[in-house]
Amino acid sequence: MSNLSVFSKEAEADHPIHELLRRRWSPRAFNGEPVDDARLRSLFEAARWAPSSSNQQPWRFIFGRQGDETYEKIFQTLVDFNQKWAVTAPVLILSVGRKVMNDKEDINESYRYDVGQAVAHLSIQAMEEGLYVHQMGGFDQAMAVRLFNIPAMYKPLTVIAIGYIGDPSVLPEKLEVLEYRKRERFPASGFVFSGQFGQEPGLY
Ligand SMILES: Cc1cc2nc3c(=O)[nH]c(=O)nc-3n(C[C@H](O)[C@H](O)[C@H](O)COP(=O)(O)O)c2cc1C
Secondary structure (H helix, E strand, C coil), rough: CCCCHHHCCCCCCCCCCHHHHCCCCCCCCCCCCCCCHHHHHHHHHHHCCCCCCCHHHCCEEEEEECCCCCHHHHHHHEEEEHCCCCCCCCCEEEEEEECCCCCCCECCCHHHHHHHHHHHHHHHHHHHHHCCEECCCCEHHHHHHHCCEEEEEEEEEEEEEEECCCCCHHHCCCHHHCCCCCCCCCCCHCCCCCCCCCCCCCCC
């Protein structure tokens, strides 16, 4: 039985937030249970309805399931540290951003922001489906471009592990310990300003 049942990773929020936001965190241990097609469709649907600059919708996702060739290829791109734990995830997704506007070659300055926002939507929908998401920047972008023939106007941005939460004991010891680590954040008073950058808003 997982020790997680007696260990809360819930955000110690200073102010009320949505339950799904409070409960979301990025586990490294998944339980191996596959994710069904309907749930996956809901995750991508949540991403689909994210806002984006000029409604450009610059997100693209390549997904693989454990055991298939796409999964293997995404897995190969991961740095060693991430391979050690992502091996437990039943689904891996490569997020890709379109760098240019749809009909022109103009740079879309917002593409990374927009893809990140779509993934945020996906990750909260995942919580609603009982699934957890762990995003990774630690992967070889050039290898991803090669393995998936990604055109020059697109850029691989992250790899996203998805699955049902698992027992931390499936992980190598050093990573197991991290599953129990308290989640911490800077106080909002340090990043919310009014009047001038850096100026206290008198909100806290
Ligand atoms: C863009 C991005 C890249 C990340 N890269 C990695 C990574 O390569 N490996 C990893 O184990 N976690 C990675 N993370 C997870 C963060 O470390 C994690 O979200 C952060 O510590 C906050 O923890 P929480 O999501 O559990 O609240 C990444 C998260 C994001 C959003």
